[in-house]
Amino acid sequence: MFRSALWVLLVAVGPLSLACNEATGPDGLSTDELAFLQLPPGAPPLVVQTASFWARTDDNREVRMSFRPRPGESDSSEFLRFRVDEGSLARRPNGSAFAAVDSILITVTVVDLQRLIVDFQPSGLRFSQSRPARLKIEYENADHDFDDDGDVDPDDEVLEQRFSIWRQETGGAPWFELGTVRREELDEIEGDIFGFTNHALAYRR
Ligand SMILES: [Ca+2]
Ligand SMILES: [Ca+2]
Incomplete structure (x- = not known):
């Protein structure tokens, strides 16, 4: 079965979600219930919108995407x-195991430049429960007027504390919050990735 594998980096901040994950529930949240990380007008563009690398069973590999310098x-x-x-x-998209020495081509694409939604392929690839893949997102360049009221003030700092990475199985499906670590002083969020779906940085409205 074909599934589109889109990872959206959604910063989901919710007025009542003081505890991570607690508010999501088994049904998840709709796109309308989340506020996504956004780039302000005039922000530097990404150097590339898509990048690929060979992940290996027997080595540590990573891919990075950057903004152009201001x-x-x-x-x-x-x-x-x-x-x-x-x-x-752990498992190929067709469910088969990897050989002891094996590799697979992974492609990362920013499919929504406004909301910084990121698609990871191949869809259905699974990672080890004990050694998941790691995704880190920096939001230094993002619009820090998180509540979109025209200023950056303590209200926005409160919202910043509710940002996390959210995932969506396919476009239009509900969103679920990942367990993430936020380093506010560095404007970055990091989370464990167990499989390829849509992901985004967002907060619950
Ligand atoms: Ca604001
Ligand atoms: Ca304000």
């Missing part, structure tokens, strides 16, 4: 880093 600056800032360590590849 005008007059030489340093670009990272957007995401996706890491697959030795021993992390």
